[in-house]
Amino acid sequence: MSTIDLLILASVVGSLVAILVFAVYYLTASKAESLSLTAKEEGYTDSNAYWREQLYGKPRPLTWSIFTYDDAKSIGLRYIFTSVVFLFIAGAFGVLMRVSLFDPNPVIIQPIIYNILMTQHATLMIYMFAIGAALGFGYYLLPTQLRLKRDNMGHWSSVAYWLWVLGGALFVLSRSSMRWYLYPPLSLQLTPTGAGTFNWLAIIAMELIFIGITMASIIVLKVIFIDRSDDITLSKMPIFAWSVVFTLIMLLSSDEPLMVGLGMLFYDFFNPVFFTGATSTPLTFAVLFWFWGHPIVYIAVIPYFGLMYDIITRFTKTPVYSYFSGVFSLGLLMILSELVWGHHLLNSGLGIDWVLFFTSASFVVVIPSALTIFNMIGTLWKAEKIRLTTPMMFVINAILDFIIGGVLGVMLANQSVNEVAHGTYFVTGHFHFIFVGLTLGVTMAVFYLLYPTFSNGRVYDERLAKWHLYITAFGSLLMSFSWTVGGYLGMPRSVAGYFAQFQPYQDSAIIGGVIIGIGQLVFLYNIAKSWLAQPTTDPYNILEYRTETNQEIGGGE
Amino acid sequence: MNSKVKNELIYTIVVLAILLVVAVINVNYIDGHKANIAQPENNSTVPANSTIIKVTGYQWAWSFTYTNGTTSTDYLYVTAGHTYTLQVQSKDVIHDLLIPNLGVQVYAVPGHPNQVTFEPTKQGTFIFECVEYCGQDHYLMRGYMEVS
Incomplete structure (x- = not known):
């Protein structure tokens, strides 16, 4: 695929993504706005907490409306159920990979498909399942464990969630066969035998996932440090709250190198100066990757x-x-x-x-x-x-x-x-x-x-x-x-x-x-x-x- | 000192002691086997008695060039009891040469040649393989080392 074609495709996909994100944001925000008014009229204690009538109140039956409600509990449920869905998708890929290795030579699944399954299994399990479920339990459990005073960043959380889901979906669509390492120069080989024809989409998808989890991390940290009840001091927080604090600080302090690295990698598709030029080495990317890639396994x-x-x-x-x-x-x-x-x-x-x-x-x-x-x-x-x-x-x-x-x-x-x-x-x-x-x-x-x-x-x-x-x-x-x-x-x-x-x-x-x-x-x-x-x-x-x-x-x- | 603090101290010290022993073993190994660890190519650090073999990894095979100018692909011929230094480079993407029986592992990075020294002691045929994913036929990037 020529550079021009690639640029055109990238910009078309970029615009479509932007439109989609805006549409999702607009729909959820306006729906939440009207629900907020209803809640006020009906006298709920917390205007965003549709999931409970009050903080320790009886939970409501689970409905699809968790995808439009913006309170922390609904966001948490979204994350939990989405990550379980991705767990089963990635798990099925994993079992397929296993079965295909029955014979020393690839007879059941062709190597090209095997490599795609391997990439998807790793990336979805880590970014969509492990981080997703952790964020979900954080959003779901912390408001009650810390007796939240307010819950006012729901719209932002919702946007972060949809960006994350969009990133995951685009990653599946990209059919990348680049393994989760994304080492150049292989990740720059946009051929079916290299990193997969649509590996550039995988890199956009990864950036979307990163933007989503970064936003969500900042909001959860804000929930823990600013919104928790006054009588729960730091030394009285449950250890789960502490573990979320440490995880998210680690996430926020180490995902920038790879976000920047992915941006440079994307630039390298058009003008290979950063990692494959005459004065550079692909190991530079490996270092950027593992500076994030090691903390991520602790984040999980x-x-x-x-x-x-x-x-x-x-x-x-x-x-x-x-x-x-x-x-x-x-x-x-x-x-x-x-x-x-x-x-x-x-x-x-x-x-x-x-x-x-x-x-x-x-x-x-x-x-x-x-x-x-x-x-x-x-x-x-x-x-x-x-x-x-x-x-x-x-x-x-x-x-x-x-x-x-x-x-x-x-x-x-x-x-x-x-x-x-x-x-x-x-x-x-x-x-x-x-x-x-x-x-x-x-x-x-x-x-x-x-x-x-x-x-x-x-x-x-x-x-x-x-x-x-x-x-x-x-x-x-x-x-x-x-x-x-x-x-x-x-x-x-x-x-x-x-x-x-x-x-x-x-x-x-x-x-x-x-x-x-x-x-x-x-x-x-x-x-x-x-x-x-x-x-x-x-x-x-x-x-x-x-x-x-x-x-x-x-x-x- | 109450029993809780005592217990915590005991298990911290036990863990520390075990780790310290392993860490010392590791430092000793690294110190005694400097040439056997993958490092940037440098002819001045090749041991004096060592024969240099030039290795090139490409999608998807390994080729070995010996001092007499001959080349073999996916087969590496060495003699037992002799010291060899592999100078490894890559033509296209990152590869990683592993000879599991000898514990020889070195990355083949484009533009960043590495070297590693080893001495086969036993005669026979051993496997080697690429262990850094490098595209469709990554699994075929493997071969045999004949030690005579």
Whole structure:
């Protein structure tokens, strides 16, 4: 495609996007305006809170109107449900990829399709599922946990949400096969065999996603610091609120390098001066990317740590073992994780001194993670009674999987292991232990916890929910463990075919991946079945509503 | 000192001690294997007894040029007990050469040649592969190393 054609296409798409965004904004804003007036007439305490009659009031039945209401609860629900939808899309892509690796040579799915699935799976899972669900739980839970004084940035949140969704949709449409790294010069090859013909659209989509999550982050930080009730001081905030603060500060302080980098990359389509010119190197982009790309993997974990603390305190009726060290270690994690991005590039010719720095820094970042896990174990230890409900078991499974994944991470931080395992399935196994066990598991735990509220008092089948956990946990263990072993023997990742000697590891990983998929189908069946039944209980949940017990233990010491 | 602070101190110190041991092992390894870590190409840091092999990665194959001027594609021929330095460059996009059995890994970056030194000890045939995604046939960018 010639440069002129590309420019024309880009400007047409840009204009269409702008028109669409404006239309969405106008429609939601005017609808919200009229609803605001209605609310005032009907005497709601908070003019934007249509979801509740008052802050701790009875929730209303879930309707499609959450997509037009602009109060924090509705925005949170939008984010939660959208991210679950993207979870299933990206998860289906993941299972397809697994199945296609049944044979060492690509016979079921052509490599070109495989590469698209791989790119979509990674990007959608990270930007649309992990960040989306974290923002959703933030928007949904924080207003009640912090007893919000006001809720007045709803229109902005709505715009941020729609930009984010638009970015995700455009990314799917772009059919990019560039992997989520977007390294030039490959990402500049706009051919089906390179980065995909429409990779430029993927870069626009990524920018839209970034603008969306940046806006949402600023608003959530404003909600936490400015709008929270006067009697909840910083030291009394639940750890979840703290974890959201740290996550969003990290997000805001490290996504600019990649936003700028993507802009430069887009310019390189027309005039390659920044990353592929005579005086530049593509590694410059790699550095910009990982300066964001490393913090992002913590962004997909830290808010879930906060939720784990909250769920543990609810089901053990015990305060957090050490509130101070819980908050402190999450804060330390935020600072240290900004210093270790180089360990993704150890073998790229950084030079010995930088290798020494980044490997040593990677050991330091383990300390706060370990303190967090010990703190959770301490809380469980001190509890007189642990109620093993489905959400609680998901959290315990998350702790186990995080320990395994974390130890594999410490191994990877050794240069001697990194030379063997970097770029192999060992790395994939390391982070899938954490992402499937912790990010997916805790999202499901919170979803189950909030389900009676979402569904106006319906009850999910506890037995099926437990099976969902067992199947997912077993599948995740089998898949990630096969990858780890195979990867240590040199099985490369992100390939559509492989040496026949790796077939046992791939095939057992396929079984694991399909089992995870079946587990999520059990979840869907469970939700669908109970949704069709009649409500049988009160639509309250212990995470959001303050009962007598969590009134005492919700905050700090 | 109450028991809670004591427990916190104990687990912090245990974690610190384990990490310190691993970190020292890592620093020792890096210090003792400076030539075996991928680094920018520089003929003055190639060990004196080492034979230079020029490696070029392109979409989607590896080619190796030996000191006598011969070239092989997707096959690397070396002798056991001898030291080699791979000087790796790329013609098009970023690649990453991995020989898993020897722990040799080096990026092939256009405009930024790297080098890495290794010494095969065992005879036999070993695999190598590209582990940085590089387009459609990335998975075919692999081959065998024959150690005689």
